[in-house]
Amino acid sequence: MSLRPYAADKRTLSFADKLLEVNWGLVLLICMIGLAGIAMLYSVANAHFQPWALRQIGHFTLGLIVMLAASVIDIRVWMSLAYPAYGFALLLLVAVDVVGHVGLGAQRWISLGPLDLQPSELMKIGLVLALSRFLHGKSVEEVSKPVPLAIGLAMIGIPAIFVVLQPNLGTTLIILADGCSLLFLAGLSWWWIAPTLGAVAAAVPLAWRFVLHDYQKARVETFIHPEHDALGKGWNITQAKIAIGSGGVAGKGFTQGTQSRLNFLPEKQTDFIWTSVCEEFGFVGALALLVLFAVVIFYGVQTAMSARSQFGRLLAMGIILNFFFYIMINGLMVMGLIPVVGIPMPLLSYGGSAMLTVMFGFGLLMSVHIHRQVEIPRHSGGII
Amino acid sequence: MPLFDKKDKSRYDTFTRRSVGMGAGMTAVFALLAGRLYQLQIRDGDQYMVEAEDNRVSERLIAPPRGRIMDRFGVELANSRRNYRVLLVSEQATEGVARALDTIGKVIVLSDQQKRKIQHDIAMNKKFVPVPVAENLTWDEFSRVNLHLPYLPGVQCDLGETRDYPFGKELVHILGYVASVSPQDIEHDDDPLMSLPGMRIGKRGIEKKFDKKIRGSAGASRVEVNAYGRIIRALGKDAGEPGEEIYLTIDREVQALADQKLGDESAAMVVMDVNNGDIIALSSTPGFDPNWFNVGLTNSQWHDLTISDHKPLLNKVTSGIYPPGSTFKPAVALAAIEAGIATPDYRVTCNGRITVGNHTFNCWAWTTYHHGHGSLDVEGAIKNSCDVFFYETARRVGIDRIHQAARKLGLGAPTGIELPGEHSGLMPSSEWKQKTYKQAWQQGDTLSVAIGQGYVTATPLQLVQQTARLASGKAVSPRIVHSVGGKLIPRPDVTKLDVSDEALTRVRSGMNRVMNEGGGTAFNWRITEPGFEMAGKTGTAQVRAYSQEEHARGITKNSAMDWKLRDHALFIGYAPVIDPKYAIVSIIEHGAVQAHPHVAMARDVMLMCQQRDPSRMPAAWPVTNSASAAPPWVQGAAQTISPQPVKAGG
Structure with a gap:
């Protein structure tokens, strides 16, 4: 493939062109998952639209609009907005420590009218945008040089510190995973990666001793020995496993999940919504939903690899990895494979912030897809 | 400086290679999730189904009616009569149990000793189990409590049955009497009825000697409960066996x-x-x-009773x-x-x-x-x-x-x-x-x-x-x-x-x-x-x-x-x-x-x-x-x- 300037006609796609370019198959997939989530919220509320399903329809509809709007905006505009978005998210993140109110024992929210905004959610998108923008200008060699690497790590580390102080371990892990994945994809040398992995492995015991909060340690301990405290802290894991397991092959049927209906499941509408899916639709239903997720991710990876700009590639891959990390951590958590950390299941769990950021992320992904032919010079900074 | 150069190609290749690698990693994670689903839902599904059913269904004991005791001509010497009683559900007592008892104490007489016993009973039972506060109330007392019910959160008025001896002390040394279950009683008797709040067992005489026969066997209602133990709906009922009736040779x-x-x-x-x-x-x-x-x-x-020299x-x-x-x-x-x-x-x-x-x-x-x-x-x-x-x-x-x-x-x-x-x-x-x-x-x-x-x-x-x-x-x-x-x-x-x-x-x-x-x-x-x-x-x-x-x-x-x-x-x-x-x-x-x-x-x-x-x-x-x-x-x-x-x- 020859390296040549992008064609002038690709620079100006009409609005109609863009709408045609939207991957409507992906939109359909997302709608299917979103509707499944709304249906589950209806079910866990004992077959009522209140208090969650109806509001989630609103969240999802708003999310669809945000997604489509984001998708038709030129990728270079997003590139220009990358740093301001990051800065804005960081500002909110700092603000949340000041004005945020307490939710579930951790300060994570800012109330913006009817919406509880979770800056850490925005930060994930902001970080992916900003890091993609930054790494877009760096060659493989430059990525591994100390100064750019230090800057990249600082971009990851600063929000990570604020999020972990909230404290929100799950989101911190996702931010770190997103950021490090982008550095890796941008070509970070194995000479950096291998020793770092070793150091992390060595640091885990120290983190246990000095960094983790008591409730976080309790979660890990409970995870390792849930049977020690089956009615106390082990309750969540035990009941989640019972819900999933009792679904069997075909499930108990829509709205027939006893574990969720009778409140044996904790946080059934948010972090543990997946268990209700498993309980009511069984192995068949849960596997089908997993396949839908996998197809979305496959599409995202494909989009990343088909984009012609490094920014687009990194952005698409960052977005889809973020989506993947949600699924992985939530799935492993509710199925009892890792300790409980507060991470929702994307598109399924109740919540406006998470829904909007995920949908916004898909918007950016589609923007990359629509503008996949747009080539952006390494030293360009966007078009604004 | 050209817009694009070899460095771009190099990093595109790296990106593609590493993306494919991450894709493989993600596939592996999905395989793990699917495998875990298989393990929980198909391999161990039956066991978890049983556990979910255990969660859902709770058996509530029903006290069977205690058997009557008759003389040789069928005159009832021990039977049951209406028992106007007041129960307290501790989880519904929004101002705390002690406060609730004080408030009830203003309506009917409650001694400190009774209050201590009630506190003990409440501690021994789950929060949603109604515990008797006062029993055998007169109609006057009972209506007074009913009247004040709106100001007594967690208090329930209940019409139960209680043992009655129509001839009072006349046959006491034959019949004996019934009284509350003591902790020692529970140790020697694993009948589930023993832990029922308000349960009475025979302590002397015929009531003691034939207690297990007169007591009957516990019935149970199968109810669906939620995680807090509250009853959602009834699933079935087994009335149990009423206590057996005893005919004495007494005239x-x-x-x-x-x-x-x-x-x-x-x-x-x-x-x-x-x-x-x-x-x-x-x-x-x-x-x-x-x-x-x-x-x-x-x-x-x-x-x-204990100090009298007439024993x-x-x-x-x-x-x-x-x-x-x-x-x-x-x-x-x-x-x-x-x-x-x-x-x-x-x-x-x-x-x-x-x-x-x-x-x-x-x-x-x-x-x-x-x-x-x-x-x-x-x-x-x-x-x-x-x-x-x-x-x-x-x-x-x-x-x-x-x-x-x-x-x-x-x-x-x-x-x-x-x-x-x-x-x-x-x-x-x-x-x-x-x-x-x-x-x-x-x-x-x-x-x-x-x-x-x-x-x-x-x-x-x-x-x-x-x-x-x-x-x-x-x-x-x-x-x-x-x-x-x-x-x-x-x-x-x-x-x-x-x-x-x-x-x-x-x-x-x-x-x-x-x-x-x-x-x-x-x-x-x-x-x-x-x-x-x-x-x-x-x-x-x-x-x-x-x-x-x-x-x-x-x-x-x-x-x-x-x-x-x-x-x-x-x-x-x-x-x-x-x-x-x-x-x-x-x-x-x-x-x-x-x-x-x-x-x-x-x-x-x-x-x-x-x-x-x-x-x-x-x-x-x-x-x-x-x-x-x-x-x-x-x-x-x-x-x-x-x-x-x-x-x-x-």
């Missing part, structure tokens, strides 16, 4: 008279059918109202042990006749005193009138209750033959009545003394036993059994429960007593003359209605030994002593004299006075009992009692051995 009418006659004395009376052992009446006074225990006894009530908590008929005194003399007479010593020609002359070894023993006649009874045969000795005759005769017979005869009459062993806590009394023998005291039996010991003092003791129940055996010639044993749950209480066949008819006839004749011949010790208290004549034997039991000095000073006169030191007054009797039907024992503790009230009350009860004749009236119990029909030999034997009634004053 409430006779019982009422017996109880009324005893009054407030520390006394006991028991009436028994001599042919089959049915206890017709069994009264021990003073009693107490068993309903107190059900409602919850106050400290002062309990204190009064209201003791069933004196089964568990009170007394020296039988002269009521033991018929047994000694029987032994003497059986031993061939007291032949019809055998006579002993009573000069008022007898000296054995270096001890002089007085006849009661000497102590009272300072003369003896003169020459007496065995019947005359019974009639006059001559101590000297029995001293001398017992000396000749020896303790072991007396022991043998007394054991045949049932002394010295529990009767096996269906009541808890029966005492076996004591019928000594030389072997017993050697074993117990490592001492040889002394002749003086025999002489004490001869007049029912010394080592020998018996319960009123044993005495009535002895009397019934003498009267019927059958080895009857007392029984008080006829049927449980429609099933007869199995009992061995009544066999003929292993005693010669001649001996029985002569002892009966003596007992007949006690009452129906002028000069008999109980002649003044005889039944004069023709056909209802009673035979009997009086007795006085010393509660302590008198010194020679006291005898000399005449201080043995009971009225001159503290109540606690006075002699017990005993009476045994049976009636009618021909073909006896009923035996009776009456005892008034420390009640030995000339007026013989214990004989008078026995006379009244026996007359009423015979006129009413509960044994011949059709019983209400649901099964036919084949054992109560007399075996064929009884009729003939009774006719041959029964003495003719002696004309009064003859």
Whole structure:
């Protein structure tokens, strides 16, 4: 493939062109998952639209609009907005420590009218945008040089510190995973990666001793020995496993999940919504939903690899990895494979912030897809 | 500087390569998730289904109705009545349990002791379990609580059932009572009902002995519960088994008279059918109202019950042990006749005193009138209750033959009545003394036993059994429960007593003359209605030994002593004299006075009992009692051995 300037006609796609370019198959997939989530919220509320399903329809509809709007905006505009978005998210993140109110024992929210905004959610998108923008200008060699690497790590580390102080371990892990994945994809040398992995492995015991909060340690301990405290802290894991397991092959049927209906499941509408899916639709239903997720991710990876700009590639891959990390951590958590950390299941769990950021992320992904032919010079900074 | 160069190509390749690698990683994670789903839902699905069902379904116990207790004619002696009660659900008491109890305490009376007990009950149960706060409220109290209900969060008014004893203290020593379950009770009984709040179990008497039968078995309602234990809906119900009903052999009418006659004395009376052992009446006074225990006894009530020297908590008929005194003399007479010593020609002359070894023993006649009874045969000795005759005769017979005869009459062993806590009394023998005291039996010991003092003791129940055996010639044993749950209480066949008819006839004749011949010790208290004549034997039991000095000073006169030191007054009797039907024992503790009230009350009860004749009236119990029909030999034997009634004053 020859390296040549992008064609002038690709620079100006009409609005109609863009709408045609939207991957409507992906939109359909997302709608299917979103509707499944709304249906589950209806079910866990004992077959009522209140208090969650109806509001989630609103969240999802708003999310669809945000997604489509984001998708038709030129990728270079997003590139220009990358740093301001990051800065804005960081500002909110700092603000949340000041004005945020307490939710579930951790300060994570800012109330913006009817919406509880979770800056850490925005930060994930902001970080992916900003890091993609930054790494877009760096060659493989430059990525591994100390100064750019230090800057990249600082971009990851600063929000990570604020999020972990909230404290929100799950989101911190996702931010770190997103950021490090982008550095890796941008070509970070194995000479950096291998020793770092070793150091992390060595640091885990120290983190246990000095960094983790008591409730976080309790979660890990409970995870390792849930049977020690089956009615106390082990309750969540035990009941989640019972819900999933009792679904069997075909499930108990829509709205027939006893574990969720009778409140044996904790946080059934948010972090543990997946268990209700498993309980009511069984192995068949849960596997089908997993396949839908996998197809979305496959599409995202494909989009990343088909984009012609490094920014687009990194952005698409960052977005889809973020989506993947949600699924992985939530799935492993509710199925009892890792300790409980507060991470929702994307598109399924109740919540406006998470829904909007995920949908916004898909918007950016589609923007990359629509503008996949747009080539952006390494030293360009966007078009604004 | 060109817009794009090799560096771009290089990093695009790196990106693609590493993306593919991450894609592979993501695929692996998805495979892991799917594998975990398989593991939980398909491999272990059945097990988790069971666990989910366990979560969902909870069994709530239903207390079965407690079985009624009836007398032989179906009169309800223990049943259930409405119980207006107030319950508290602690999780709904928004201001805390202590606060809630204080508020209730303003509407109805709650003592600090009750409050502590309620707090304890609440701590023992889950937060959503209603715990009784007050029970057996009057309609007034109950309506007051209902009126204030809006201001009493967590309080529920409830109409339950509670045990009721319509005749109060009259039958308390037969029925016993029910009371709350104690922690010790739970240890020995794994019935799930035991942990039910407000559960009552039998603590004494029939209620205790047959508790498991009367209690019934727990029913259960299967309900769907949520994670907090709140009931969402009912799934099914099993009413359980209601408690079994018990028919006693008691006749409430006779019982009422017996109880009324005893009054407030520390006394006991028991009436028994001599042919089959049915206890017709069994009264021990003073009693107490068993309903107190059900409602919850106050400290002062309990204190009064436990410190009273009249021992209201003791069933004196089964568990009170007394020296039988002269009521033991018929047994000694029987032994003497059986031993061939007291032949019809055998006579002993009573000069008022007898000296054995270096001890002089007085006849009661000497102590009272300072003369003896003169020459007496065995019947005359019974009639006059001559101590000297029995001293001398017992000396000749020896303790072991007396022991043998007394054991045949049932002394010295529990009767096996269906009541808890029966005492076996004591019928000594030389072997017993050697074993117990490592001492040889002394002749003086025999002489004490001869007049029912010394080592020998018996319960009123044993005495009535002895009397019934003498009267019927059958080895009857007392029984008080006829049927449980429609099933007869199995009992061995009544066999003929292993005693010669001649001996029985002569002892009966003596007992007949006690009452129906002028000069008999109980002649003044005889039944004069023709056909209802009673035979009997009086007795006085010393509660302590008198010194020679006291005898000399005449201080043995009971009225001159503290109540606690006075002699017990005993009476045994049976009636009618021909073909006896009923035996009776009456005892008034420390009640030995000339007026013989214990004989008078026995006379009244026996007359009423015979006129009413509960044994011949059709019983209400649901099964036919084949054992109560007399075996064929009884009729003939009774006719041959029964003495003719002696004309009064003859």
